[in-house]
Amino acid sequence: MAASKAAAAARRQQSVQKKVEADDRKRKGGNGGQAMQAGARLYPVPPFPRQHLPKPGKESQVDPAPLYDAPYYIGSGKLAGKVALITGGDSGIGRSVAVLFAREGADIAIGYLNEHEDAERTKAAVEAEGGRCILLPGDVSKRDDCQKAVAETVKKFGRIDILVNNAAFQVHSRELADLTEEHFDITLKTNLYGYFHMAQAAVAHMQPGSAIINTGSVTGIDGSKELIDYSMTKGGIHAFTRALAANLVDRGIRVNAVAPGPVWTPLNPSDKQAADVSMFGAKTPMKRPAQPEEIAPAYVFLASPHCSSYITGEILPIIGGY
Template sequence: MSPPDTQHDYKQQGEATAEAQRRIQEDLERRENQQPKQAQQGAMQAGARKYPEPPLTGQHLETPGVEADLALKPMYDAPYYKGSGKLQDKVAIITGGDSGIGRAVAVLYAREGADVAIVYLNEHQDAEDTKAAVEAEGRRCVVIPGDVSDRAFCFEVVKSVVDEFGRLDILVNNAAFQLHVMEFEDLTLEHFDRTLKTNLYGYFNMAQAAAPHLQAGGAIVNTGSVTGIQGSKNLLDYSMTKGGIHAFTRSLSAHLMPKGIRVNAVAPGPVWTPLNPSDKEAPQVAHFGEQVPMKRPAQPEEIAPAYVFLASAQMSSYITGEILPVIGGYGGS
């Protein structure tokens, strides 16, 4: 037992510390009360040009969603992005390349010197528009319709691209199926199966078909999602597949490392593409993206440079098995 005077000293010390803490609190409260009240901040704009902020045009599309039908057109052409030959004379396959992120990636890959093959479901006008945009950059483009959940189709895609261009250097797995379900009991087996077949089987099929044709320095870039990191209560099946894509990315990167092939993923947050207006009703679409700290959805051209970075041997040769979140900021309080 401590001597009585020592106990008394410790007690006084505790009282003094508590009083010091109260002084700090009172001083902070006084300073905060003196600060002028800040008006509600709008969406963050840090890009080369201004991007749309909620409320957006409330529009609902029939799945799978056609970009040409969107009243508010996604911004994909990145007019201030200057190419520098980072993918010069490479050949890339981009699934879901007809619109949204895929279209923006196709344009920037072409601007960096790559020829591009676009794989898409049935959005023929969108695919032709993307083809024209790639060709406007001075590169070749082929468009191939079909379903990536069909294994034979995936192998045929790779064969036809190699026959056409003589090589394959980059695979971008980007095709996706997404539909919100408000009640768990309403998630049907057909719906669940379609999500897994497109988002997981499709990535597996394309990667397995492409891998034998990729040489050292080649790259696979998968599209994950913030939902695969944080989950989403109304996107149970989609979130599960995106988490699976992240795990697939890390596992495949280790498997292909001895061959000099890098495998990475981009995990976007909300992005303005046909996928979301075909998933939500118009009133929800109007507020799409406002929940993130930047208070707006990304435009495809803001996401596409990450795909250039991960595909380019000049920029990311020491990066493989990584998941790169591009999610509009992390909140905190």
Template sequence: MPSEERGFAHDAKQVARDEREIQAHAEAKGQGSFASRDGESEKPPQTGAREYPFPPLPDQHLTKPGVEAELELQPMWDAPYYQGSGKLDGKAALITGADSGIGRAVAVLFAREGADVAIGYLEEEEDALATLRAVEAEGRRAILLPGDTADPAYARAAVEKTLEELGRLDILVNNAAFQQHVEAIEDLSEDHFDRTLKTNLYGLFNMSKAAVPHMRPGSAIINTGSVTGIDGQKSLLDYSMTKGGIHAFTRSLAGSVLKRGIRVNAVAPGPVWTPLNPADKKGEKLRQFGGHTPMGRPAQPEEIAPAFVFLASPQTSSYITGEILPIVGGY
């Protein structure tokens, strides 16, 4: 690995250590409650191609940034009933936070639709390798890009490596995120606040700025927003603020780059079972995660990923830009 790339990986590991310190500080202060389904115990409706798990979920707490391979209840990302139809044939995508969760599910479906994939991640090497193998199993090329999106130099290097290895860049998915609940604003430290903004907003800006000059007409940028950016969340002041910022940035950038033939949209999920949540919540809050939705459960990553395919493909969304697509389980 070249010295510059080793430097990005080293810096990313420091960021992960910082995240764990923020997690420990927040947990020492206590976390807000997480509502259950008003005492209901009946089995929630199943509306998908296969049956999905519902609360109570395992109370397995992870240290940040959260390794999917360590989860007892593995997120469902492989979408075995989803059949590709060439919607992204010949394209190349760069996905941040692609080692696990929504990012991994998106990488797999992009590959199934014909795209090569650059996998951005912080330090979760085992998870990133699993994503790489999954993309290659779909018959497409994949490369690994460890580093911190908050570093503008990493963003530029990640784009350059994608162009060098995959030959082009047609789709950027800004998915990397940091989240940590705190119960009161007094418990939200400056370091915690800074880390959330650096990952969720600076990272989005850095990656978009680096990518746009290299994207051709017909390309797409897709940002991962959140229902918290629409409705707010009292124990996620910083995270909700950044997600609302992502929605506003999406609409603004869409207008800015439309003349270049680039579309920009966002997907705003509700609760989704990924390592992000067991690396934040614990106890009853985790056991009842997603139980407050009309669906009665959290989404699985494979249920969110098709929306990214839809917004990435000029075959399906050529007239769609500046939109925020909520996927929130029936709110």
């Protein structure tokens, strides 16, 4: 009797197994491979055209062009009367943040290295939203350039309410032995020194209610085997965010970070090999990279005292479902 019951149980298990196997065969290569589209418009999906850009990377050369203007995003005065300084604001996430900040009523100072064409296009986009905009070329790894950028912002607009530390340097190294001291130094000086110098210069002019937003990364949470130096800096940015938030809380200045996953900007086509760029973002659960306009509203949320007055020291991952 016991043996027959066991055999019956085994048959039931086998029946379930056969159904699952049939379902798997039926769906193999089907809609499980489709990229997720949950926004107001359709976003590009891999494979992308193969491309590799020289540093620092120009947005005008990225194909397809990153989507930054968020046409369905409606401003409501969340940043009216505010002044924001955005490093790396000429392209990518920085450009989209500049446009949405302007749509919310802010005036914008754009820090960038030497991508003058991209910066001019961002300036035009900000002005089309009704905001004033100045361009501040310089190297954030240099303390003097950071101090100058803040001084020029205050001179032009009379104040600084929001600092977005967004400029970054990223180049992969497949082997640890290939990571040279020069490469390591540039990454740390740009990604860590730059954030520190900008924050130190800006805080001197900030009033209670001001905000600092740092751009971290999923690599600062999970690491990336070919981006050891970059992952180190992004993890450092997350720690810097929490430490600085605690340091400035008595002054009424909030400090937070956004930690994106893969985003379609000039940063990655100017790092990865062309074949890797073609499939960029395909391994996320959404099976595509984010577009800058999908990330920028988080910066509005963290910048606006109407939205996030009780939020400081937080790291907000936007990583496509990881």
